[in-house]
Amino acid sequence: MGLLIASLLQLAALTAQAPPPPETPRPLSFQATLDAIRITVRPGQVATRQFRLTLDRDQQATQFKARVEDWWRSVDGKQSFYAEAGTLRRSCGQWVSINPVESSVKPGETLTIRITVTMPVEVQVGGFWCALTVDEVPDPLEAAGEGVGVRFVASVSTGIFVYVEPVQREAAILAIRLDGDEARIQVRNDGNAPLAIEGRIEFFAPEMTTPLATTELGRRTVLTEPSREGMLTAKLPSARVLPSGRYRVRAVLDFGADHYVGAERELELVRGEVQERAAVP
Amino acid sequence: MKVGPPTRYLAGLLALAMSSTAGAQTTVTLPDTSQTTTMSANVSEQARVTVPATVTFSVTNIGVSTAATAASVTADQIVTSSAAKQLRISLQANAASFTPPVAGSVTWSAADVSWNAATWTNATGTAATLSNSSYNTVATCQADATSCSTTGLVFTLGAKPTVQRSGAHTLVVTWKFEGI
Numbered sequence: 001m002g003l004l005i006a007s008l009l010q011l012a013a014l015t016a017q018a019p020p021p022p023e024t025p026r027p028l029s030f031q032a033t034l035d036a037i038r039i040t041v042r043p044g045q046v047a048t049r050q051f052r053l054t055l056d057r058d059q060q061a062t063q064f065k066a067r068v069e070d071w072w073r074s075v076d077g078k079q080s081f082y083a084e085a086g087t088l089r090r091s092c093g094q095w096v097s098i099n100p101v102e103s104s105v106k107p108g109e110t111l112t113i114r115i116t117v118t119m120p121v122e123v124q125v126g127g128f129w130c131a132l133t134v135d136e137v138p139d140p141l142e143a144a145g146e147g148v149g150v151r152f153v154a155s156v157s158t159g160i161f162v163y164v165e166p167v168q169r170e171a172a173i174l175a176i177r178l179d180g181d182e183a184r185i186q187v188r189n190d191g192n193a194p195l196a197i198e199g200r201i202e203f204f205a206p207e208m209t210t211p212l213a214t215t216e217l218g219r220r221t222v223l224t225e226p227s228r229e230g231m232l233t234a235k236l237p238s239a240r241v242l243p244s245g246r247y248r249v250r251a252v253l254d255f256g257a258d259h260y261v262g263a264e265r266e267l268e269l270v271r272g273e274v275q276e277r278a279a280v281p
Numbered sequence: 282m283k284v285g286p287p288t289r290y291l292a293g294l295l296a297l298a299m300s301s302t303a304g305a306q307t308t309v310t311l312p313d314t315s316q317t318t319t320m321s322a323n324v325s326e327q328a329r330v331t332v333p334a335t336v337t338f339s340v341t342n343i344g345v346s347t348a349a350t351a352a353s354v355t356a357d358q359i360v361t362s363s364a365a366k367q368l369r370i371s372l373q374a375n376a377a378s379f380t381p382p383v384a385g386s387v388t389w390s391a392a393d394v395s396w397n398a399a400t401w402t403n404a405t406g407t408a409a410t411l412s413n414s415s416y417n418t419v420a421t422c423q424a425d426a427t428s429c430s431t432t433g434l435v436f437t438l439g440a441k442p443t444v445q446r447s448g449a450h451t452l453v454v455t456w457k458f459e460g461i
Contacts (some may be wrong), residue, residue, distance in 0.1 A: 025334035031358065033325040034368070036461025052325070061437070078407065079415040080371060080459065125416035138453055147338040148347075148438060148450045150394065154330065158460040218424050219365040235405070 003217060003271075008263035025111055028154050029056040036159035038115060045163065047117045051158060057108040063137035065102045066113050068093045068241075071157065077220060085130055088225055091244055092128035092162045096261070102137070108116040117162060127193020128162040129223065133265050159221065163243045165261070171222070171255040174229065175261035176201075176254045178236070178249065181272075183215065185232045186253045196221050199253035199260070201234055203242055211236040212247070287445035307313045311322040328359040332456045349436045351399075354419070356458070360373075363447055364425040368458065370404075371416035375453040381449030391452060392441040404429035 032053040039047045054265070055062055070087040075079050085093020097116045105111045115132060136153040170190035177184045183201050198219040202211035215234045221228035236242060250264040333352045340347045356368055372390035381388035391413045398408040403426035409417040422429035444450075 027333050027353070029329070029331040030326060031329040032458070033327050034458070035326040035362070036460055049291050056329075056331075074415070077417045079412075080369075080457065081415050112398070135455070146449060148339055148340050148389070149335055150436065150452050150454050151335055152332055152454050152456055154332055154456045154458070156458045156460070163335075197361065216365060216424060218367045218421070219363060 010175065013199070014262055018165040023026045025151075026059070028062070028152070029059060030054060030062075030154070031056075032156045034156070034158055036161060037115060037117075037162045038163070040163040040165065041117065041119050043119055043123050045119050049115045049117075051113040051115060052110055052136065053105065053113075053134060053156065055105045055107055059107045061104055062104045063104050064134050065137050066098050066132065066134045067101070067132050068096045068160070069097060070155065071129070072226055073221070073230070075227055076231050077233070077245070078159075082131065082133065088129075090126070090128050090223075090225055091130050092117070092160055092172065093130040095128075095276065096130060096132075096160060096164070108269070115160065118163055119162070119164070123164055125164045125166055125192065127167060127191075127224070128164070129194050129243055129279075130160050131157045132160055136155040151266045162196055163193055167191070169193065169195060169255060169258075171195055171197060171253065173251055173253065173261060173263050176249050176251055176263060176265045176267070178267050178269050180234050181235055181239055183217075183234045183249070184252070185217065187220075187222055187232060188252065189224055189228045189230070192224065194221055194223045195255045197230070197232060197253050197255045199232070199251060202250040202252070203237075204248040204250065206246060206248070211250075213242045217251075217253070226253075236269075242269065242271075244269055245272045283438050284429075288400065296329065298309040307413075308396050315402045324360055326362050326460055327358065327360045328458065330456075331355040331459055336345065336436050338356040338436075340438065343444045344442045345440050347438045349438070351432060352434045352436065353429070353430070353432045354434055354456075356422060357424065357430070359427050359429070360396050361425075365449040368422040368429070368460075370421070371457045371459070372409075372411060372419055373416040373455050373457065374411050376414045377453060379452040381445045381446060381450050386446040387441070387443045388450045389438060389444070390454075391454075392453070393441060394454075395436045395437050395439070397433075397437075399431045399433040399435065401429055404431070405429040406434075414456075450460075 037049045068085050070083045070091045099114050120225045135155045168191040172188045175186040189195050199217045201212045201215050205212050217232040219232045220232045249267050336349045338347045338349050378390045379388040392410045394411040399406040401420050404420040404422045407418045408419045
């Protein structure tokens with residue numbers, strides 16, 4: 001009996017010392033600067049910029065690791081690819097240094113990373129690019145979850161664009177398409193530097209000189225490699241504003257030069273069924 | 282006759298009234314109230330993001346696909362340099378397949394995970410499949426939106442009838458926020 005009580009007491013003591021069960025990790029929350037770094041430099045020049053990331057106050061201390069890598073996007077813009085700096089011919093990765101590379105950030109603290117671009121004396125003209133990536137480093141001590149699951153980490157990337165004059169900015173519109181409720185403008189970069197392209201699409205009824213509707217195109221960066229082409233997309237105005245019919249569709253794009261580029265095409269637009277809203281009594 | 286700003290006269294009268302009680306008069310040069318100080322704030326493009334730390338699939342039948350509980354993703358305090366610039370949220374797996382509980386045993390590949398085109402506030406959701414070679418878009422916040430969010434992002438794990446080991450099958454996946 002005495003042995004049983006002793007065993008029970010020992011078990012109780014062990015239970016009291018046992019670590020608490022792993023908690024469900026809380027969502028990661030932070031604020032970061034997202035400025036793409038765009039600098040026009042001369043050969044041999046040095047330029048510095050900063051990136052900041054502030055961890056929310058209710059977070060646990062988190063480790064972050066920064067690196068410079070090459071970056072590009074699929075023609076439709078739905079996929080981004082990252083690779084070791086130097087993968088692309090027009091990579092600026094070899095000229096960029098960062099400090100610090102790895103750092104632990106406490107709740108409410110701000111991580112500041114200094115980015116230094118040191119240009120060689122001899123360099124080709126035109127645009128070069130790479131990306132600063134700051135990754136959350138998974139905590140190796142964090143307990144693996146039970147069952148089948150995904151553990152998320154967060155990453156922020158900001159573009160670094162380096163321009164060496166003379167920079168040629170040239171763009172061409174290859175196609176204008178209407179697909180479902182989306183308008184798509186396919187463009188080609190004919191210059192020697194990445195282009196940040198934005199603009200609008202105007203819809204004209206036949207014989208009309210003022211547009212029936214206009215929609216803005218989200219900004220898209222179109223590079224010079226691995227593909228010179230890119231797609232700008234915009235959601236079409238509602239079917240009430242722009243019902244099915246034949247329209248002259250005009251795209252007007254601003255690509256950072258001293259002039260815009262435009263193209264116009266007559267297209268048949270077929271909309272889905274318009275849902276009439278029930279009348280309010 | 283030149284007429285100065287009213288504040289100068291008020292200040293001058295005040296100085297005169299005070300001088301009657303003082304022993305000696307002193308000429309004081311009053312600052313020109315028309316001078317201004319310009320204050321400027323340099324605001325960076327920025328956003329605050331909140332993403333889930335984990336998603337768990339309760340797999341009770343390996344022969345059919347399993348949906349996880351809907352996850353929430355939020356991006357707020359969005360500041361951009363242009364009304365046309367958009368914040369893009371995407372995902373990439375850090376490995377080609379899950380890590381099985383027993384080394385070498387059959388497990389799911391990253392491509393077995395997919396997500397829905399969730400309903401987002403101020404964003405367009407995109408359905409896609411997870412990849413370990415590219416970041417695939419989850420959502421693109423609307424141009425000029427100050428925040429975008431969803432509470433209905435559902436991840437689905439495909440059927441894998443060849444899995445033989447129970448336990449923890451885990452995969453690390455990266456949320457990417459791009460300012461490019």
